[in-house]
Amino acid sequence: DQQVKxxxxxxxxxxxxxxxxxxxxxxxxxxxxxxYKKYPAEGPTFLISISSIKDKNEDGRFxxxxxxxxxxxxxxxxPSQPGDSAVYFCACGSTLGRLYFGRGTQLTxxx
Amino acid sequence: GAVVSQHPSRVICKSGTSVxxxxxxxxxxxxxxxxxxxxxxxxLMLMATSNEGSKATYEQGVEKDKFLxxxxxxxxxxxxxxxxxxxxxxxxxxxxxxxxxxxSYEQYFGPGTRLTxx
Numbered sequence: 001d002q003q004v005k006x007x008x009x010x011x012x013x014x015x016x017x018x019x020x021x022x023x024x025x026x027x028x029x030x031x032x033x034x035x036y037k038k039y040p041a042e043g044p045t046f047l048i049s050i051s052s053i054k055d056k057n058e059d060g061r062f063x064x065x066x067x068x069x070x071x072x073x074x075x076x077x078x079p080s081q082p083g084d085s086a087v088y089f090c091a092c093g094s095t096l097g098r099l100y101f102g103r104g105t106q107l108t109x110x111x
Numbered sequence: 112g113a114v115v116s117q118h119p120s121r122v123i124c125k126s127g128t129s130v131x132x133x134x135x136x137x138x139x140x141x142x143x144x145x146x147x148x149x150x151x152x153x154x155l156m157l158m159a160t161s162n163e164g165s166k167a168t169y170e171q172g173v174e175k176d177k178f179l180x181x182x183x184x185x186x187x188x189x190x191x192x193x194x195x196x197x198x199x200x201x202x203x204x205x206x207x208x209x210x211x212x213x214x215s216y217e218q219y220f221g222p223g224t225r226l227t228x229x
Contacts, residue, residue: 034217034218036220041202041223041225042222042223043115043117043204043205043206043220043221043222043223044155044204044206044220045220046113046217046218046219046220049217089154089155091218098145098157098160099145099157099218101154101155102154103153103154104154
Protein backbone atom coordinates (compact mmCIF):
# COMPACT_ATOMS: atom_id res chain seq x y z
CA ASP A 1 0.00 0.00 0.00
CA GLN A 2 1.72 3.12 -1.27
CA GLN A 3 1.24 5.88 1.29
CA VAL A 4 3.26 8.35 -0.75
CA LYS A 5 2.76 8.70 -4.46
CA UNK A 6 4.63 10.56 -7.13
CA UNK A 7 2.44 10.05 -10.15
CA UNK A 8 4.82 11.48 -12.72
CA UNK A 9 7.77 9.16 -13.30
CA UNK A 10 9.47 11.78 -15.42
CA UNK A 11 9.49 15.50 -16.15
CA UNK A 12 11.36 17.38 -18.85
CA UNK A 13 11.92 21.13 -18.55
CA UNK A 14 13.92 23.67 -20.46
CA UNK A 15 16.77 25.42 -18.66
CA UNK A 16 15.66 28.64 -17.01
CA UNK A 17 12.05 27.60 -16.66
CA UNK A 18 10.24 26.36 -13.59
CA UNK A 19 10.19 22.68 -12.63
CA UNK A 20 7.23 21.54 -10.56
CA UNK A 21 7.36 18.11 -8.97
CA UNK A 22 4.27 16.78 -7.24
CA UNK A 23 3.63 14.35 -4.43
CA UNK A 24 0.46 13.03 -2.80
CA UNK A 25 0.12 11.19 0.47
CA UNK A 26 -2.68 9.34 2.19
CA UNK A 27 -1.77 9.29 5.88
CA UNK A 28 -3.16 12.30 7.76
CA UNK A 29 -0.76 11.56 10.64
CA UNK A 30 2.22 12.66 8.59
CA UNK A 31 3.55 15.92 9.93
CA UNK A 32 6.91 16.24 8.28
CA UNK A 33 7.73 16.26 4.60
CA UNK A 34 11.03 16.21 2.77
CA UNK A 35 12.43 16.24 -0.73
CA TYR A 36 15.56 14.38 -1.70
CA LYS A 37 17.58 14.45 -4.89
CA LYS A 38 19.36 11.37 -6.12
CA TYR A 39 21.93 10.71 -8.82
CA PRO A 40 22.51 7.19 -10.16
CA ALA A 41 24.61 4.96 -7.89
CA GLU A 42 24.62 7.55 -5.12
CA GLY A 43 22.67 7.99 -1.92
CA PRO A 44 19.87 10.58 -1.79
CA THR A 45 20.79 14.13 -0.87
CA PHE A 46 18.50 16.13 1.37
CA LEU A 47 17.11 19.20 -0.39
CA ILE A 48 14.38 20.86 1.62
CA SER A 49 11.76 20.04 4.20
CA ILE A 50 8.55 21.43 5.62
CA SER A 51 6.58 20.71 8.75
CA SER A 52 2.82 20.52 8.87
CA ILE A 53 2.53 23.86 10.65
CA LYS A 54 3.69 25.65 7.52
CA ASP A 55 2.42 25.75 3.98
CA LYS A 56 5.55 27.04 2.29
CA ASN A 57 9.27 26.82 2.79
CA GLU A 58 11.83 28.43 0.54
CA ASP A 59 15.56 27.84 0.17
CA GLY A 60 17.22 29.56 -2.73
CA ARG A 61 15.86 28.18 -5.97
CA PHE A 62 13.84 25.52 -4.18
CA UNK A 63 10.41 26.05 -2.67
CA UNK A 64 8.20 23.39 -1.16
CA UNK A 65 4.46 23.94 -0.87
CA UNK A 66 2.21 21.91 1.39
CA UNK A 67 -1.56 21.64 1.04
CA UNK A 68 -2.67 19.62 4.05
CA UNK A 69 -6.33 19.51 3.15
CA UNK A 70 -5.47 18.00 -0.22
CA UNK A 71 -2.64 15.91 1.22
CA UNK A 72 -0.42 17.25 -1.50
CA UNK A 73 3.00 18.77 -1.64
CA UNK A 74 5.05 20.12 -4.46
CA UNK A 75 8.62 21.15 -5.10
CA UNK A 76 9.27 24.16 -7.30
CA UNK A 77 12.69 24.74 -8.79
CA UNK A 78 13.21 28.08 -10.45
CA PRO A 79 15.15 28.72 -12.53
CA SER A 80 15.88 25.13 -13.50
CA GLN A 81 19.46 24.27 -14.39
CA PRO A 82 20.94 21.26 -16.22
CA GLY A 83 22.66 20.23 -12.99
CA ASP A 84 19.24 19.76 -11.45
CA SER A 85 18.70 16.71 -13.65
CA ALA A 86 18.26 13.82 -11.22
CA VAL A 87 15.62 11.69 -9.57
CA TYR A 88 13.63 13.54 -6.92
CA PHE A 89 12.05 11.62 -4.07
CA CYS A 90 9.30 12.92 -1.88
CA ALA A 91 9.33 11.59 1.70
CA CYS A 92 6.69 11.88 4.41
CA GLY A 93 6.76 10.94 8.05
CA SER A 94 5.48 11.55 11.53
CA THR A 95 7.38 12.83 14.54
CA LEU A 96 10.53 10.78 15.04
CA GLY A 97 9.00 7.93 13.05
CA ARG A 98 10.14 6.37 9.83
CA LEU A 99 9.91 8.06 6.45
CA TYR A 100 7.80 6.81 3.58
CA PHE A 101 9.14 7.50 0.13
CA GLY A 102 7.48 7.98 -3.21
CA ARG A 103 8.87 6.18 -6.25
CA GLY A 104 10.62 9.25 -7.53
CA THR A 105 10.38 11.56 -10.51
CA GLN A 106 13.19 11.77 -13.04
CA LEU A 107 13.76 15.43 -13.84
CA THR A 108 15.60 16.29 -17.02
CA UNK A 109 16.57 19.90 -17.61
CA UNK A 110 17.64 20.53 -21.19
CA UNK A 111 19.57 23.56 -22.47
CA GLY B 112 27.79 19.06 8.32
CA ALA B 113 25.56 15.97 8.49
CA VAL B 114 27.81 13.65 6.54
CA VAL B 115 27.16 9.93 6.41
CA SER B 116 29.67 7.52 4.95
CA GLN B 117 29.33 3.93 3.83
CA HIS B 118 31.97 1.33 3.28
CA PRO B 119 32.55 -0.37 0.95
CA SER B 120 31.04 1.48 -1.98
CA ARG B 121 31.11 -1.66 -4.11
CA VAL B 122 31.50 -5.31 -3.21
CA ILE B 123 31.40 -8.49 -5.21
CA CYS B 124 31.09 -11.75 -3.33
CA LYS B 125 30.43 -15.38 -4.06
CA SER B 126 27.13 -17.02 -3.31
CA GLY B 127 27.03 -18.41 0.23
CA THR B 128 29.47 -15.95 1.75
CA SER B 129 28.67 -13.08 4.11
CA VAL B 130 29.25 -9.40 3.51
CA UNK B 131 29.40 -6.59 6.04
CA UNK B 132 28.52 -3.00 5.16
CA UNK B 133 29.39 -0.14 7.50
CA UNK B 134 27.50 3.10 7.92
CA UNK B 135 29.02 5.97 9.86
CA UNK B 136 27.78 9.41 10.80
CA UNK B 137 30.90 11.54 10.61
CA UNK B 138 29.96 14.80 12.26
CA UNK B 139 26.90 14.12 14.35
CA UNK B 140 25.53 11.52 16.70
CA UNK B 141 22.95 9.35 15.04
CA UNK B 142 20.31 8.28 17.50
CA UNK B 143 18.61 6.28 14.79
CA UNK B 144 19.94 4.66 11.66
CA UNK B 145 17.96 3.18 8.81
CA UNK B 146 18.87 0.64 6.17
CA UNK B 147 17.27 0.79 2.76
CA UNK B 148 17.45 -1.26 -0.37
CA UNK B 149 16.77 0.17 -3.77
CA UNK B 150 15.47 -1.91 -6.63
CA UNK B 151 15.80 -0.67 -10.21
CA UNK B 152 13.20 1.95 -11.07
CA UNK B 153 11.59 1.63 -7.67
CA UNK B 154 11.54 3.62 -4.50
CA LEU B 155 13.73 3.11 -1.50
CA MET B 156 12.56 0.10 0.47
CA LEU B 157 13.09 0.42 4.20
CA MET B 158 14.58 -2.79 5.55
CA ALA B 159 15.07 -1.96 9.21
CA THR B 160 15.39 0.77 11.79
CA SER B 161 17.99 0.63 14.51
CA ASN B 162 18.49 2.70 17.62
CA GLU B 163 21.85 2.75 19.32
CA GLY B 164 22.18 -0.02 21.86
CA SER B 165 18.96 -1.79 21.04
CA LYS B 166 17.81 -4.42 18.60
CA ALA B 167 16.82 -3.39 15.13
CA THR B 168 13.20 -3.29 14.08
CA TYR B 169 12.71 -5.05 10.78
CA GLU B 170 10.05 -4.28 8.21
CA GLN B 171 7.62 -6.96 7.20
CA GLY B 172 9.10 -9.42 4.77
CA VAL B 173 12.73 -8.70 5.69
CA GLU B 174 14.53 -11.71 7.17
CA LYS B 175 16.26 -10.63 10.34
CA ASP B 176 18.49 -13.71 10.36
CA LYS B 177 19.69 -12.94 6.87
CA PHE B 178 20.20 -9.21 7.26
CA LEU B 179 21.94 -8.71 10.59
CA UNK B 180 22.02 -5.15 11.84
CA UNK B 181 24.16 -3.90 14.66
CA UNK B 182 24.07 -0.32 15.94
CA UNK B 183 27.02 -0.44 18.27
CA UNK B 184 27.53 3.27 18.82
CA UNK B 185 26.01 6.64 18.04
CA UNK B 186 28.15 6.88 14.93
CA UNK B 187 28.26 3.35 13.55
CA UNK B 188 25.77 0.82 12.28
CA UNK B 189 26.57 -2.32 10.30
CA UNK B 190 24.50 -4.47 7.98
CA UNK B 191 25.70 -8.02 7.42
CA UNK B 192 24.18 -9.97 4.56
CA UNK B 193 24.61 -13.59 5.57
CA UNK B 194 24.79 -16.50 3.14
CA UNK B 195 24.35 -14.12 0.24
CA UNK B 196 22.51 -15.23 -2.89
CA UNK B 197 22.37 -13.60 -6.32
CA UNK B 198 18.91 -12.22 -5.54
CA UNK B 199 20.48 -10.21 -2.72
CA UNK B 200 22.38 -8.21 -5.33
CA UNK B 201 21.18 -4.64 -4.94
CA UNK B 202 22.04 -1.11 -3.92
CA UNK B 203 22.00 -0.78 -0.14
CA UNK B 204 21.75 2.66 1.40
CA UNK B 205 21.90 3.70 5.02
CA UNK B 206 20.64 6.89 6.55
CA UNK B 207 21.11 8.47 9.92
CA UNK B 208 19.01 10.78 12.01
CA UNK B 209 20.19 12.84 14.90
CA UNK B 210 20.29 16.35 16.30
CA UNK B 211 22.26 18.15 13.64
CA UNK B 212 20.64 21.51 13.11
CA UNK B 213 18.28 21.46 16.05
CA UNK B 214 15.90 19.46 13.93
CA SER B 215 15.79 15.76 14.56
CA TYR B 216 13.52 14.84 11.70
CA GLU B 217 15.88 14.99 8.81
CA GLN B 218 17.58 11.85 7.64
CA TYR B 219 20.94 12.06 5.96
CA PHE B 220 21.92 9.35 3.56
CA GLY B 221 25.14 7.56 2.89
CA PRO B 222 26.42 7.19 -0.67
CA GLY B 223 25.22 3.60 -0.93
CA THR B 224 26.86 0.21 -1.43
CA ARG B 225 26.47 -1.77 -4.62
CA LEU B 226 26.43 -5.49 -3.73
CA THR B 227 26.84 -8.06 -6.47
CA UNK B 228 26.58 -11.72 -5.57
CA UNK B 229 27.95 -14.11 -8.18
